[in-house]
Every structure is written in C-alpha cells, then in structure tokens.
Amino acid sequence: MGFFDKLGDSIVSVSKDVGQKAKDVSGITKLKLDIRMKQDYLKEQYAYLGKAYYEAHKNEDVSEKQRFEKISEALDEINRMELQILELKKARKCPNCGTEVSDTAEFCSNCGAKLGVVVGEAKAQDSSGGEDSESMEDEQPEENSEYL
Numbered sequence: 382m383g384f385f386d387k388l389g390d391s392i393v394s395v396s397k398d399v400g401q402k403a404k405d406v407s408g409i410t411k412l413k414l415d416i417r418m419k420q421d422y423l424k425e426q427y428a429y430l431g432k433a434y435y436e437a438h439k440n441e442d443v444s445e446k447q448r449f450e451k452i453s454e455a456l457d458e459i460n461r462m463e464l465q466i467l468e469l470k471k472a473r474k475c476p477n478c479g480t481e482v483s484d485t486a487e488f489c490s491n492c493g494a495k496l497g498v499v500v501g502e503a504k505a506q507d508s509s510g511g512e513d514s515e516s517m518e519d520e521q522p523e524e525n526s527e528y529l
C-alpha cells in the first residue's frame with residue numbers, strides 16, 4: 382500500500398515538469414522496488430538461518446536451551462491451533478503428504494494415500510500421558526512477571 386501511495390505522489394509531482402525528472406523518478410521508483418525485493422530476500426534468508434540454527438541446536442545442552450524450548454512450545458501451540466482449525470473445518474491433514482483433506486475422505490486427493498477413519502481425538506493428543514488439556518495449571522508457580 383505504502384509503495385503505491387508514494388508512487389502516486391511521485392506521479393503528481395512529475396506532472397509539473399516532465400522530462401529528465403520523470404526519468405529520475407522512475408529510476409528512483411525502480412531502485413526502491415529493487416531494494417524492497419532485496420530486503421524481502423534477506424528476510425527469507427534470515428528466517429531460514431534462524432530456523433536452521435534452531436534445528437541444529439535445539440537438542441544441545443546450552444544456555445539457549447530455554448529459548449529453544451520456548452520456540453518448541455510456540456511451534457507446538459501453532460500445531461495445536463492448526464489442528465483446531467482443521468477440526469472446525471471438518472478437515473484433517475494427510476499423514477503422508479500433509480495435504481488438507483476432508484474428515485470423511487477415505488483417500489488423499491493429492492497423493493492417494495489411504496486415510497482410514499478418525500478415531501475420537503487421538504490424533505490431537507501425544508503419548509506424553511496425563512491430562513495436558515489444561516496446561517494453564519502448571520505445578521511450578523514460576524515468577525515470570527514478564528507474562529503478566
């Protein structure tokens with residue numbers, strides 16, 4: 382949006398004196414666009430590096446361990462919420478290729494894998510045991526005031 386707003390402003394100012402200035406403006410516009418594309422590229426690379434670093438070090442016994450655990454928790458939460466969305470949409474993911482398929486579909490529409498029948502909510506729970514449906518009730522009352 383901001384880009385096109387600026388582009389519109391540029392067009393207005395150019396209409397006063399056309400000519401070399403128009404070339405300058407279009408040059409600037411192109412440069413800005415190129416910069417934006419490079420910045421998007423860098424953002425992707427940073428995200429990739431960050432994830433690769435996380436994957437490489439998540440099991441290490443280092444001081445960042447806690448940070449990684451937080452990331453793992455966030456990933457688990459995202460996974461849970463995605464499963465909630467799928468449940469609300471009466472859909473699920475193919476265990477073979479991950480494609481979203483109907484809850485009632487017998488075969489994956491993408492890879493053709495046999496999907497079988499969903500049994501209860503077993504898919505949403507881990508084998509970690511215990512009732513973790515209410516994870517709000519932690520047994521250790523930490524003094525994490527940063528969350529309050």
Ligand SMILES: [Zn+2]
Binds near residue numbers: 479480490491492
């Ligand atoms: Zn599939």
